[in-house]
């Protein structure tokens with residue numbers, strides 16, 4: 001399999017961490033790609049021109065991190081990142097973390113292309129969405145001290161990490177110390193440090 005990715009994409013990092021957690025690294029070729037340069041190989045795999053894209057052994061190119069997550073989760077039985085018995089709960093939490101990731105990413109890209117982006121109606125909505133999502137994550141996350149991963153944990157930890165990486169002025173750790181302690185425990189795992197943003 002091939003995974004198109006770069007080192008700063010939170011969506012690609014989710015796909016890569018999942019592959020590592022599922023023990024699929026030996027079957028995965030990492031194809032580093034800058035989506036903003038219209039890389040021809042990436043465009044052939046995904047006409048939308050975004051990473052991540054997973055190209056399966058039989059040549060199917062799957063775009064969208066959460067769809068890649070579903071595919072990879074079905075390749076090996078354990079660890080089960082979308083456990084059927086808890087599917088609704090895991091998907092609910094995944095949606096929350098993914099919403100934060102998307103709002104943060106949109107804010108970063110908006111700023112890159114327009115210095116006034118934060119002042120626009122959309123920019124304001126995205127910043128408010130970030131604040132509300134982190135607040136919801138802080139009030140809903142459960143820390144049972146166990147480190148059994150599921151998709152929601154990977155997506156949420158990467159999303160919070162992305163906020164620290166690209167939007168450090170949103171100092172969520174001082175406002176939500178318990179969430180910060182949980183995030184710290186998750187992101188010291190080897191598969192998170194190995195894929196750290198840089």
Ligand SMILES: N[C@@H](CCC(=O)N[C@@H](CS)C(=O)NCC(=O)O)C(=O)O
Pocket residue numbers: 008009010011012035036048049050051052063064065066105
């Ligand atoms: N919904 C997509 C988002 C992917 C995405 O936005 N990727 C960014 C990099 S972080 C990208 O490739 N952007 C290039 C572009 O929008 O043209 C997913 O979950 O995979």
